[in-house]
Amino acid sequence: MKDRSYYQRANAKLNPDTDYLQIFQNLTFHDFPWDMNQALNLALFRTYGVPSIGSLLLRTRQLTEHTQKRYDDTALLLEIPLKDGLTSPTGRAAIRRINQMHGMYDISQGEMLYVLSTFVVVPVRWIRDYGWRKLLPQEEAAITNVYRELGRLMGIQDIPETYEGFAHLMDSYEAAHFAFDAGGRKVADATLRTLEEFYPAQAAPAVSVMSRAVMDEPLLEAFRYDDPGKLARTLVRGALRLRAEVVKLLPPKESVAFFSEGNVKSYSNGFRIEELGTFKHPKPGEAGLNGAGLNGAGPNLGAGCPFPHGMTGAQDGHKGAEA
Numbered sequence: 001m002k003d004r005s006y007y008q009r010a011n012a013k014l015n016p017d018t019d020y021l022q023i024f025q026n027l028t029f030h031d032f033p034w035d036m037n038q039a040l041n042l043a044l045f046r047t048y049g050v051p052s053i054g055s056l057l058l059r060t061r062q063l064t065e066h067t068q069k070r071y072d073d074t075a076l077l078l079e080i081p082l083k084d085g086l087t088s089p090t091g092r093a094a095i096r097r098i099n100q101m102h103g104m105y106d107i108s109q110g111e112m113l114y115v116l117s118t119f120v121v122v123p124v125r126w127i128r129d130y131g132w133r134k135l136l137p138q139e140e141a142a143i144t145n146v147y148r149e150l151g152r153l154m155g156i157q158d159i160p161e162t163y164e165g166f167a168h169l170m171d172s173y174e175a176a177h178f179a180f181d182a183g184g185r186k187v188a189d190a191t192l193r194t195l196e197e198f199y200p201a202q203a204a205p206a207v208s209v210m211s212r213a214v215m216d217e218p219l220l221e222a223f224r225y226d227d228p229g230k231l232a233r234t235l236v237r238g239a240l241r242l243r244a245e246v247v248k249l250l251p252p253k254e255s256v257a258f259f260s261e262g263n264v265k266s267y268s269n270g271f272r273i274e275e276l277g278t279f280k281h282p283k284p285g286e287a288g289l290n291g292a293g294l295n296g297a298g299p300n301l302g303a304g305c306p307f308p309h310g311m312t313g314a315q316d317g318h319k320g321a322e323a
Contacts, residue, residue, distance in 0.1 A: 001251055002251060002252055002254065003251065003252075004132075004248065004249070004250065004251060004252060006252055007026040007027070007030045007031045007252055008031065008133065008136065010026060011023045011026055011027070011136060011138060011139055011142075012136055012138065014138065014142075015138075016138040016139070016141035016142040016145055017141075017145065019142070020141070020142040020143075020145035020146050020149075021082075021085065021086065021142075021146060023138065023139055023142035024082065024142050024143060024146045025082070025083075027135075027139060027142075027143070028082065029083075029253070029256045030252045030253050030254070030256075031132075031133075031252055031253075032127055032131055032132075033253050033256070035123075035126055035127055035130060035131050036123055036127075038126065039122050039123035039125075039126035039127070040078070040119065040122070040123060042122055042126065042214065042215075043118035043119050043121075043122035043123070044074065044118070045188065045191060045219075046118050046122065046174070046219060047114070047115050047118060048184045048187045048188045048191070048223075049174070049178045049179075049184060049188075049218075049219055049222030049223060050111070050114065050173075050174075050177045050178065050179075050184070050222075051177070051179050051180075051181035051183070051184055052108075052111060052177075053111055053115070053184070054181050054183050054184020054185070054187050054188070055181055055183035055184060056105060056107070056183075057183070057184075057187045058183030058184070058186055058187050059183070060105075060278060067190045067191065067193070067194045068194060068197075068265055068266055069266040071191075071194060072264050072265060072266040072267065073266070073276045073277045073278075075259050075260075076094070076259065076260050076264065076271065076273075076276055077094045077097055077098055077273075077276055077277065078094075079258065079259050079260050080093075080094040080260055080273065081094050081095055081150065082146070083258055083260065086146075086149055086150060086153060087153075090273060093273040093274060094273055094276075095150070095153050095154065096274075097273055097274060097276055097277055098154065098277075099154055099155065100277075101277045101278055102154070104278070104279075109156065109157055109158070110173070112151075112154070112156045113151075113156055113157075113158065113159065113169060113173075114169065114170065114173045114174075114177075116147055116150070116151045116154075116156060116159070116166075117160070117166045117167075117169045117170035117173070118170060119147050119150075120143055120144055120147045120163060120166040120167075120170075121163070121166050121167050121170045123143060124140055124143060124163065124167075129237075129240075130237075130240040130241060130243075130244055131244055132244040132245070132247040132248040133248065140163050141162075141163065143163070144160075144162060144163045144166060147166075148160075148161070174218060175218075178218050178219070178221070178222040179222060180221075180222060180223070180224050184222070184223065185223050185224065188223050188225075192207075192208060192211055195207060195211065196208065209228045209232050209236075210232075210236050212225055212226070212227070212228040212232075213228045213232045213233045213235075213236035213237065214236065214237070214240075
């Protein structure tokens with residue numbers, strides 16, 4: 001049995017410039033699986049506080065009318081490249097599907113960069129506050145490099161080179177753009193309702209308070225959520241730190257329950273990567289992102305997708321678990 005510090009020692013020997021995915025996987029799948037999941041959920045949630053993002057998500061109706069499916073699609077499309085490799089056949093297929101969906105809408109480079117920055121900064125800050133140990137400098141760099149590469153494959157430009165650059169980008173973008181928007185609030189409410197469904201109905205009020213207790217003041221203000229109060233913050237954050245002390249005494253997680261290999265709620269009969277997410281079938285000639293012409297045959301693939309769209313391979317073969 002591996003001791004608690006096994007993966008920390010392993011990561012210390014790796015190079016974050018070349019071994020960033022291995023370091024990231026050691027963190028995500030073994031040392032901080034629960035923390036990384038919570039942090040990435042919070043990262044996505046933060047983006048709803050930007051009116052242009054929250055209102056767009058409301059217009060798609062995916063997060064308000066098909067919340068569970070959108071949650072499952074997002075989890076699958078983000079997990080597969082990070083599990084199998086960003087340039088593996090399945091990783092390429094998942095990123096291509098993400099690019100196709102983004103290509104259906106007029107999303108600015110600034111918005112794309114901001115969302116990417118939350119994936120880097122929020123997990124690092126969450127582990128700093130609630131993790132059972134601090135991250136090594138090379139682990140922080142590896143998280144940064146994983147998402148730098150993901151951003152490159154998504155066609156995002158002007159990506160920061162360091163964690164500090166991402167942190168400055170996220171903080172300054174939120175300071176300039178966080179504001180109340182009815183659409184963003186509806187999307188946030190729908191997301192919290194989905195979270196509450198994981199627990200018994202009588203626990204819903206407590207789940208709501210706990211969720212708001214880990215939100216910072218700017219995020220609460222952006223949604224006009226009631227502050228949970230100092231006592232709730234103290235209790236919830238104290239419980240998270242107590243959990244970290246308990247986890248510190250346990251061996252690292254060895255058996256990894258990948259979401260994409262389990263019984264995904266929205267896909268009881270399995271899934272195909274190229275069929276995940278949303279699709280738009282506009283009228284012939286309708287313009288999408290960057291003015292690219294669309295036809296009724298399928299979604300606009302977007303000008304920024306770095307993968308050949310005729311690529312074949314495992315994107316057709318990842319079916320997930322059968323019911």
